Amino acid sequence: MSNMSELAINGGPKTKTTPYATTQRFGAEELEQLREALEQNTLFYGFGNKVKQACELMQQYTGRPYVVACSSGTAAVHLSLIACGIGPGDEVILTPNTDSGSVIGIIAEGAVPVFCDCNENMQPDVASIAARITPRTRAVVVVHLAGYPAQIDEINALCTAKGIGVVEDCAQSWGTRLNDRLVGTWGTAGAYSTNDFKHLSTGDGGFVTLEDETLYRRVFNYADKHYDRFFDLSQRQAHHGMNYRMSELQGAVAVAQLNKAEAITGSFHAVGRRFEDQLQNLKGASIVMPLSGGYATYWWSLLHPDWSQLRCTREELVAALQAEGVSCASYGGYDLIQSPLFQQGVVRPWLEAPRCRYPFVQPDGRTYTYDYTPTPTHKRLLETAIRFSVNGAYTNQDVDETTAAIHKVFNAYLA
Structure with missing residues (x-):
């Protein structure tokens, strides 16, 4: 008999046993x-x-x-x-x-x-x-x-x-x-x-x-x-x-x-709220919550792991979650600062310098360069957070199995 608490990445049973539900968007x-x-x-x-x-x-x-x-x-x-x-x-x-x-x-x-x-x-x-x-x-x-x-x-x-x-x-x-x-x-x-x-x-x-x-x-x-x-x-x-x-x-x-x-966005809201309710007491991490007075429609969501409570890297944690069948990834897809446009400052490469760098180089001599100095929280989230999928088509079983897998993995890696 398999140990249900053993992680799938280590040979245990997957927690998310069914494919995520989808919907026919057009009809x-x-x-x-x-x-x-x-x-x-x-x-x-x-x-x-x-x-x-x-x-x-x-x-x-x-x-x-x-x-x-x-x-x-x-x-x-x-x-x-x-x-x-x-x-x-x-x-x-x-x-x-x-x-x-x-x-x-x-x-x-x-x-x-x-x-x-x-x-x-x-x-x-x-x-x-x-x-x-x-x-x-x-x-x-x-x-x-x-x-x-x-x-x-x-x-x-x-x-x-x-x-x-x-x-x-x-x-x-x-x-x-x-x-x-x-x-x-x-x-x-x-x-x-x-x-x-x-x-x-x-x-x-x-x-x-x-x-x-x-x-x-x-x-x-x-x-x-x-x-x-x-x-x-x-x-x-x-x-x-x-x-x-x-x-x-x-x-x-x-x-x-x-x-x-209203029906489309309402379905995303309902699924996102179910995720929130089931992850409120997650050990070793917190889930991003809407502002007070906020009503969210959850295109995706974010987990903030408390790495002082965990004995793994983010890559290990994501790999373990994915092995359980969870749709997730390291948060890091949205970062304009690291794009070549903002790092190299070349807007129109077919023009000669400095015209190719306009508007980062202005006619009055102002020059704009980009790094993480003014955005420390953004940088930290890129390095630490985990993003997981939310979709209005998800069934209760999808959410329940996903949150069970998240709890299982975090409990396994608690220090």
């Missing part, structure tokens, strides 16, 4: 919306109705009066920065534990990313943001990472008092709330992604939500090469813009997905 609703889009005989948003319907649903979902649909979450962040009025030489503060989509728009506008630290729950640290503000700071990008809310109330108050724009990057945080208010509705602009790796998916796509009509018109026109299609076509291309349009096919899928948004 009859999406097919019907796509059929209607194709029957319009146009897939251009200006002539069709699906993108317009998706924007109306986003207005209802967020409670914000103005919505711009676009081609990606990266485009949504860029457009949100346009709403904040960033330009060459400006500084934009954000955490480095994010995807490059959060910084592409900054660099494209000739502005400079300035990294602040995160706190223990992976979100932007308010005090670190305050310490990084300079007279050149034009905006702060608040990345609500992994479905957890940042302290957006305090960040927004800090920035508003200083005349600094706030972009909320909600790519991984559909349905996330703080104090019963959706993230993405606090700042100057909320940026959402609908690529295939988000709660709601149209393959690729995004939305920007706004409160101000003037900013809405600026963003709307910038997203379509500055063609003023819905306002005054005689003024088309009066100014610079990008081609960030959403197609009617993306809009059609967005309509179907937005009609299911």
Whole structure:
């Protein structure tokens, strides 16, 4: 008879005995919306109705009066920065534990990313943001990472008092709330992604939500090469813009997905809460928890091992968890500081120096380099934390077996 407490990596029985459940993300609703889009005989948003319907649903979902649909979450962040009025030489503060989509728009506008630290729950640290503000700071990008809310109330108050724009990057945080208010509705602009790796998916796509009509018109026109299609076509291309349009096919899928948004995000919340409940008393580690007043939608989650209580390395711990069937990895996938772009500082290698390094080298002689000095908590989490998967499709058995495996492994390695 096998010893149930013996680790699978040492020959014992696996605790997670079944594959993680998945779900069919797209079905009859999406097919019907796509059929209607194709029957319009146009897939251009200006002539069709699906993108317009998706924007109306986003207005209802967020409670914000103005919505711009676009081609990606990266485009949504860029457009949100346009709403904040960033330009060459400006500084934009954000955490480095994010995807490059959060910084592409900054660099494209000739502005400079300035990294602040995160706190223990992976979100932007308010005090670190305050310490990084300079007279050149034009905006702060608040990345609500992994479905957890940042302290957006305090960040927004800090920035508003200083005349600094706030972009909320909600790519991984559909349905996330703080104090019963959706993230993405606090700042100057909320940026959402609908690529295939988000709660709601149209393959690729995004939305920007706004409160101000003037900013809405600026963003709307910038997203379509500055063609003023819905306002005054005689003024088309009066100014610079990008081609960030959403197609009617993306809009059609967005309509179907937005009609299911509460159910989709609610399932992630329920699974994440079950994980939390069962890992609250884990010996040798703690699980990341939402802020007080926070409602999380758990795109993934994080364990903070207390290495003073454990007699193993992180690599050994992760290997043992994976051998038990747990979907997990060392936390370390989101780190812009170590990317070649920020370490080498070469933005456009086809240009000669120093032009190839703009905006990290500014015309006035300012030079920006990047290391971990201003981000010690971010660095420590990269070196110590463990990330595990959360999905709204998981069954109770998936969660129960996963948490049982986590308890088993940590108990085995307690010092």
